[in-house]
Structure formats: structure tokens, C-alpha cells
Amino acid sequence: MKDFLAELKAGEIAEMVLLKPETSHEDLNSSSVMDEDVLEGFPKQRATRLGSEILKNPEDPVYPLVREYSDVVSKHPPSQLPPDRGVRHEIDLVPGAKYCVTRQWPLPREQCEVIDAFITERAKSGMVRESKFPHSTPTFCVRKPTGKWRLVHAYNKLNSATVPAETPIPRKDILLNNMSGCTLYSALDLVDGYYQILMRKSDIPLTAVSTPSGMLWEWLVMPQGLSNAPATFNRLTIAYVRSYFDDIFVHSRVEGGQTAMEVHLKYLRRVFEVMRANKLYANIDKCVFTAEEIKVLGCFVSRVGVLADPGKVKAIAAWPTP
Structure with a gap:
């Protein structure tokens, strides 16, 4: 183990390969590690x-297509x-479940203003409405990497009383x-992916949330924080495109006498349709759009294969020797 860490720190290990039995039905690529100076131009x-x-x-x-x-x-x-696309989020409660109520806790003024503005906007669009049902979940905000706020709800009690969904989640290694x-890659980020899925009508009262201003609202679309929400969103997108939750990936190479760009634009048009x-x-x-490499789930994917994020490898190499 000490020799391995020493060689890793010295940069003498160029590749780490996953070994698997010959009988395995999955042909997975190895993951290699590139120096930071090689990946410096990627961002x-x-x-x-x-x-x-x-x-x-x-x-x-890509300009004309966009x-x-x-x-x-x-x-x-x-x-x-x-619209109703045939996939609605459903909340099935375990037998004997009672009302799920958690009091709203105090929040900083900045978060209160963000929440009030957000709920007001969603009410105008018809995504939320006032609720009178005996369910209540507190609302709060978490900071996004961009510095903006993301509104979420603490559905802890409701999630504990919900029957878990067994819908398969996409496997990162296979993706x-x-x-x-491939030669070219595109990644599409769906806007407010959860809010593009309707709630089952009978479950709308269960989504009731409180706000610091003292109001009680219920969601007509799938809110942030529900335990089975990722599985529901995957059911929606998997029917149309290859995706990983709210990210849609398009990749292409030369085929059928067409260039990689021609093939890629054809695929993009299909996705847009x-x-x-x-x-x-x-x-x-x-x-x-049409990048030669792309960051997917913490890895770099390109025509040379799957490359580990050098920042993460650096953290491993810097780990002190026991």
C-alpha cells in the first residue's frame, strides 16, 4: 500500500484498470488519470x-439549429x-400512516424574501395553490454553486411514511x-426538471408546505425533497431520451459516410423535436454543444475514454501515509 501511494504521488502510475471475469456480460472501459496540465485547456x-x-x-x-x-x-x-405526459408522481403511504406535520422554523430575512418571491411566482404559474389540509412541511433554502438559492422542503416525516419506489436508477459506469x-458531445440541462412533472391529484394535499410568512401551500407539480422523486423523473425522461436525471447527453462519431458533426446535428434535432x-x-x-470532451458525473469523457477528474486524484495522492 505504501509503495502504491508513493508511485501515485510521483506520477508513475498512468492508468488504473478495472479487472473483471471473462464471463461478465458488461464490457466496461478502464479509467485513466491525466495530468492537470493536459486537462488545463478542457474548461x-x-x-x-x-x-x-x-x-x-x-x-x-450549431447556431442555426439552436x-x-x-x-x-x-x-x-x-x-x-x-401537460399530463402519462407520468405523475405518486405518494403511497405505509399502512397506519397519520398526518405528517412539522412546524416551520425561523429563517434569515434573506431566505424569507427568497421563499415568498418564489412561491408568489409559482402561484401565478399555477404550480402551487393555498392549502387547507392537515399536512405541513417546513421550507428552507440551500445555496447553489452559482451563489443563488435553491428552495427545498423538509419532507422527513412524509418520506418516512412513504413506500419506497423500486424503479431502477441509471448506472454511472454503463452510462x-x-x-x-465518441468524437462530439452535447449536454442539455432541463429547466426545473421536477416542476415539469404533475402530481397525482389524490396526493396533492400531502405536499402541503409552510412558509416563514405563515402561509400553507400545496404543490400541483412534483416538489423538491420527496424521497421517490428521482425515480419518477427517471421514468419520464427514459421514455424519450438517454439521460441521467435532469441532464440529457448526446454523443456521436463518424458513421454512414457522414461526418461526426453531421451525425451530431441530426441527433440534436431529434432530441429537440x-x-x-x-x-x-x-x-x-x-x-x-459539440464539445470534444465533456464532464459527466465527475469524470471527463472523450474519444480517448473515461478520464478521472485530476482534482479528485490529487486529493487521494495527497492523503498522508499511515
Whole structure:
């Protein structure tokens, strides 16, 4: 173990390979580690492929397509009650479950203002309405990496009384294996993914949440914080595209006499058509188009395979020797 750590720190280990029996039915790629200087240009390359940057360059091959589908990929997608797509979030309670009530706790003034503004906006769009049912869950905010606030609800009691869903969650290793080795990559970030799914009508009263201002609201769409919400969202997206929760990935290589770019634009058009038909929206500021490599679930994926994040490897290498 000491020799391994010493070689890892010295940079003498170039690759770590997952060994598996020959009888395994899954052909998984190995994960390699690249030096930070090799990956240094990756963030800059990704930044130039952001949707907002592409719209500044009419000569970009993706520009016409993004402009054509600006109704589904934009900075300001419509805030409205989503259509019924056949997938609704359901809350099945365990036998004997009673009312789920937790009192709202005090919050800083900044969070109170954010919550009131957020609920007011959602009420105008028809996503929430006043509630009179005997359920209540507190509301609070968590800070996003961007510095903005994310509104969530502490559904602890409700989640404890909910029958867990057994819907399979996408496997990270298989997703990375399917994406690696391609030439071009795009990633679409769905806007407010949870709020694009309706609640089952009989379960709407269970979603009742309190706010610091003393109001009680209930959600007509799937709110943040419910235990089975990830499984429900996966059921929705898996029916249309290859995704990992609220991220949709498009990848392509040369095929059928077409260039990788031609194939990629064809795939993007298909995805945009599905999104338009089902009224799904993506935030163009978070979308990446036709990049040669892309960061997926903490790893870098490109034509050379799956690469470990050098920042994470650096933390392992710096671990003190026992």
C-alpha cells in the first residue's frame, strides 16, 4: 500500500484498470488519470461551447439549429403548469400512516424574501395553490454553486411514511461506457426538471408546505425533497431520451459516410423535436454543444475514454501515509 501511494504521488502510475471475469456480460472501459496540465485547456474549451456563447457566433455549425429551437432551448423558458405526459408522481403511504406535520422554523430575512418571491411566482404559474389540509412541511433554502438559492422542503416525516419506489436508477459506469470513444458531445440541462412533472391529484394535499410568512401551500407539480422523486423523473425522461436525471447527453462519431458533426446535428434535432412535442425545456446558459470532451458525473469523457477528474486524484495522492 505504501509503495502504491508513493508511485501515485510521483506520477508513475498512468492508468488504473478495472479487472473483471471473462464471463461478465458488461464490457466496461478502464479509467485513466491525466495530468492537470493536459486537462488545463478542457474548461476553456467547454466554455466556448456553451449555448449562450454559440448564439454569439452565427458562423458556428450549431447556431442555426439552436435558433430554430429557441422555444425549447432558451434563457427564459415558459413558467407554466406542464401537460399530463402519462407520468405523475405518486405518494403511497405505509399502512397506519397519520398526518405528517412539522412546524416551520425561523429563517434569515434573506431566505424569507427568497421563499415568498418564489412561491408568489409559482402561484401565478399555477404550480402551487393555498392549502387547507392537515399536512405541513417546513421550507428552507440551500445555496447553489452559482451563489443563488435553491428552495427545498423538509419532507422527513412524509418520506418516512412513504413506500419506497423500486424503479431502477441509471448506472454511472454503463452510462460512461456508452458515451466514451465518441468524437462530439452535447449536454442539455432541463429547466426545473421536477416542476415539469404533475402530481397525482389524490396526493396533492400531502405536499402541503409552510412558509416563514405563515402561509400553507400545496404543490400541483412534483416538489423538491420527496424521497421517490428521482425515480419518477427517471421514468419520464427514459421514455424519450438517454439521460441521467435532469441532464440529457448526446454523443456521436463518424458513421454512414457522414461526418461526426453531421451525425451530431441530426441527433440534436431529434432530441429537440422530442422536447418540443412534450414541452420540455433546457437552460441554454447551462447547455454544452459539440464539445470534444465533456464532464459527466465527475469524470471527463472523450474519444480517448473515461478520464478521472485530476482534482479528485490529487486529493487521494495527497492523503498522508499511515
